[in-house]
Amino acid sequence: MSRLPIPATYVPYHELTGSPHIVVDGKHQEGTCLTLSHWPWNDTPSSLRRDTSTHSVYAYLEDATRHQAVTAVSNSHYDEDGLLSMFALVNPALAMAHRDLCIATSYATDFWRCTDESAAKLAFVLGAWSAKETSPLGPAVFELPLRERIIAQYQGMLEALPRILADPFHDKPQWHEEYGFWLRSRERVASGEVRIDTYSELDLAVVNAPAGLPLVAIRRYLESWNLPVHPFAIFEHTNCSRILWVQDGHISFQYRYESWVQISSFRPQPRVDLGPLAERLTQLEPGSTRWCFEGVQEVAARLFTEASAPTGLAPKRVLEELSAVLREAPPAWDPYGEPPEYP
Numbered sequence: 001m002s003r004l005p006i007p008a009t010y011v012p013y014h015e016l017t018g019s020p021h022i023v024v025d026g027k028h029q030e031g032t033c034l035t036l037s038h039w040p041w042n043d044t045p046s047s048l049r050r051d052t053s054t055h056s057v058y059a060y061l062e063d064a065t066r067h068q069a070v071t072a073v074s075n076s077h078y079d080e081d082g083l084l085s086m087f088a089l090v091n092p093a094l095a096m097a098h099r100d101l102c103i104a105t106s107y108a109t110d111f112w113r114c115t116d117e118s119a120a121k122l123a124f125v126l127g128a129w130s131a132k133e134t135s136p137l138g139p140a141v142f143e144l145p146l147r148e149r150i151i152a153q154y155q156g157m158l159e160a161l162p163r164i165l166a167d168p169f170h171d172k173p174q175w176h177e178e179y180g181f182w183l184r185s186r187e188r189v190a191s192g193e194v195r196i197d198t199y200s201e202l203d204l205a206v207v208n209a210p211a212g213l214p215l216v217a218i219r220r221y222l223e224s225w226n227l228p229v230h231p232f233a234i235f236e237h238t239n240c241s242r243i244l245w246v247q248d249g250h251i252s253f254q255y256r257y258e259s260w261v262q263i264s265s266f267r268p269q270p271r272v273d274l275g276p277l278a279e280r281l282t283q284l285e286p287g288s289t290r291w292c293f294e295g296v297q298e299v300a301a302r303l304f305t306e307a308s309a310p311t312g313l314a315p316k317r318v319l320e321e322l323s324a325v326l327r328e329a330p331p332a333w334d335p336y337g338e339p340p341e342y343p
Contacts, residue, residue, distance in 0.1 A: 053081050
């Protein structure tokens with residue numbers, strides 16, 4: 001193994017005030033000496049770019065010619081990829097001992113790409129630590145103002161992660177329920193009970209789930225998602241970055257996170273604005289159901305019905321309308337190009 005950089009220290013983003021530092025899983029600012037990130041419009045050196053920020057940090061650890069004599073590392077937000085990235089710089093020796101697991105877990109938490117059982121379980125554990133209802137950090141942390149909450153989460157998790165990695169699956173309740181959901185979902189996809197239709201020219205996959213399948217809440221992107229099939233089971237079968245979920249009268253669309261960030265291994269088709277499509281689908285509805293689009297700037301932007309109401313439109317009609325927009329509308333988000341004027 002090549003020599004490792006000196007261990008860094010986490011410094012809250014707003015406390016850097018232009019002093020030299022490394023930014024992980026975010027964008028550079030005044031005083032940034034090195035960026036290790038897959039975020040849009042970032043300054044990560046090309047030789048260190050990987051699909052996840054964690055993977056980029058490990059590329060940095062393994063390239064002694066890139067090591068910086070900088071002891072401060074920071075990030076503007078908290079999530080699992082940011083945590084694993086920061087941990088690798090704060091505790092590089094221990095991080096290298098868990099290299100493959102941490103990298104695989106970053107793909108699982110950020111992109112829902114996972115076939116490795118250990119990485120899946122660790123992703124579920126870290127998800128539990130990120131939720132107010134289940135986090136051993138305690139509910140008070142999640143009631144803090146955003147800036148203070150981010151600091152408390154990083155400080156608490158950087159302290160806890162060595163213990164978690166020493167015996168990551170000891171606390172079975174933190175991972176077992178979602179693990180079971182994942183295994184059941186894999187079986188349903190393998191048997192054909194859940195069908196995935198792909199339209200490669202549109203970078204689109206349609207997930208068809210049976211009507212009686214219950215929705216299960218999982219924790220991703222620091223939010224609760226209610227889904228009939230675990231996304232790990234879907235995304236081991238498709239790299240499409242545009243997903244249409246169909247279950248009985250409930251239909252929704254999702255841009256995967258890969259199209260929000262800079263990906264090194266492949267290039268998803270660019271996002272288009274689905275706001276006009278939401279308006280058109282609302283007009284086409286035979287009843288009072290309204291459609292909403294979160295906006296291309298959201299990390300996993302969704303098109304969905306208000307209050308998850310059932311749609312009166314046939315799946316075929318929604319697919320036709322969506323396909324036309326995806327085929328004809330201009331790109332509205334380019335993480336590789338010039339940053340937009342808004343913050």
